[in-house]
Amino acid sequence: MTAQPIDGTALATKIYKKLGDEVKTLLQVGVQPCLATVLVGDDPASRHYVHKKQEACKLLRIEVLDFQLNSNISQDELVSVIEELNGNEKVNSILVQLPLPNHIDETVLHSISPDKDVDGLHPLNLGLLLQGKERFVPCTPKGIIRLVKSTGILIESKHVVVLGRSNIVGKPTAILFLRENATVTICHSKTPNLALFTTQADILVVAIGKPRFVGGSMVKERAVVVDVGITKSGGKFVGDINFESVSKVARLITPVPGGVGPMTVAMLMENTVLAAQMQFKNKDGS
Ligand code: NAP
Numbered sequence: 001m002t003a004q005p006i007d008g009t010a011l012a013t014k015i016y017k018k019l020g021d022e023v024k025t026l027l028q029v030g031v032q033p034c035l036a037t038v039l040v041g042d043d044p045a046s047r048h049y050v051h052k053k054q055e056a057c058k059l060l061r062i063e064v065l066d067f068q069l070n071s072n073i074s075q076d077e078l079v080s081v082i083e084e085l086n087g088n089e090k091v092n093s094i095l096v097q098l099p100l101p102n103h104i105d106e107t108v109l110h111s112i113s114p115d116k117d118v119d120g121l122h123p124l125n126l127g128l129l130l131q132g133k134e135r136f137v138p139c140t141p142k143g144i145i146r147l148v149k150s151t152g153i154l155i156e157s158k159h160v161v162v163l164g165r166s167n168i169v170g171k172p173t174a175i176l177f178l179r180e181n182a183t184v185t186i187c188h189s190k191t192p193n194l195a196l197f198t199t200q201a202d203i204l205v206v207a208i209g210k211p212r213f214v215g216g217s218m219v220k221e222r223a224v225v226v227d228v229g230i231t232k233s234g235g236k237f238v239g240d241i242n243f244e245s246v247s248k249v250a251r252l253i254t255p256v257p258g259g260v261g262p263m264t265v266a267m268l269m270e271n272t273v274l275a276a277q278m279q280f281k282n283k284d285g286s
Pocket of ligand 1: 189260
C-alpha cells in the first residue's frame with residue numbers, strides 16, 4: 001500500500017480562483033486590497049517566503065507595500081513602522097514575517113491593529129479563536145484544516161495528535177481540530193515515548209522542524225499525515241516526515257514541498273481579502 005498525496009498546490013489554485021472573483025468585486029466598488037509585508041533582516045528563507053506571498057498578491061491583483069528593514073532595527077523603531085501602517089488607510093493588512101531577529105521580542109506583533117492582523121497572531125484574534133468567534137485564523141493551521149477537509153475525511157470523533165506546540169502552528173491547529181469535534185492530543189519536546197501517542201493518531205500533524213523525524217513505525221495504519229515542517233537540506237526542502245517509510249503505512253499524506261506550504265500562502269490571501277471586505281463594510285456602514 002502507498003499513501004495518496006494530498007495536493008496543496010491544486011487546492012490553493014482552486015482557492016485563488018474564488019478569491020480572484022472576490023477581489024474583482026472589491027475593485028468594482030473602488031476598494032483596492034493592499035497588504036504591507038514587513039521583513040526584518042536578510043534571512044534567505046524568510047526572503048523566499050515573503051517573495052512567494054508577494055507573487056500570490058500579484059496574481060490576485062492585491063497591492064503590496066514592501067518594507068525591508070535592517071536586521072539591527074530596534075524594537076521601538078519596528079513598532080513605529082507598524083503603527084504607521086496601522087494608521088495608513090490604504091493598507092488593509094499587515095504581515096510581519098517571522099522569525100524576527102533575537103533582540104526583537106515577538107510582542108511587537110501586539111502592536112499590529114487587530115483589524116489588519118492577517119496572520120491572526122494578535123492576542124485579541126487568538127483569544128477570539130479560543131472562544132470560537134474567530135476573525136483572522138493563523139494561516140498555517142487554517143490551511144491544515146482545509147487540506148484535511150478537502151479529502152472528504154470526517155474529522156469529528158477522530159483522534160488527532162499534533163506534534164509541536166508553537167503559538168503559530170501547534171496550538172492553533174489543536175484548537176481548530178477541537179472545534180471540529182476531534183479528540184486532540186498535543187505532544188512536544190518533553191513528551192516521553194512519542195510513538196505511544198503518534199501510533200494512536202487517526203490524523204497526525206507534525207510541526208517540529210526536525211527533518212524526517214517521524215518514520216513509518218510511529219504512524220497508525222491508514223492514518224492521515226500532515227507534514228508541516230520545512231527545513232532546507234542538501235539544497236532542497238524536506239519535511240518532518242520520512243515520506244518513503246510513512247507512505248507505506250499511511251492512507252493520505254501531504255508532500256513537502258506542495259502540501260501545507262502553498263495552503264499557508266493561500267490562507268494569507270484569504271485573510272487579506274477578508275480584511276479588505278470587513279474594512280469596506282465598516283466604512284460603508286452596511
Ligand atoms: P517552533 O516554534 O520551533 O516549535 C517547534 C515545536 O516542536 C515546539 O513546540 C517543540 O517543543 C516541538 N519539538 C521540537 N522537537 C521535538 C521533538 N523531538 N519531539 C516532539 N516535539 C518537538 O516551530 P514552528 O514555528 O511551530 O514550526 C515547526 C516547523 O514547521 C518548522 O519546520 C517550520 O519551518 C515549519 N513551518 C512551516 C510552515 C508552512 O507553511 N509549511 C509554516 C510555519 C512553520 P517545545 O515547545 O517543548 O520546545
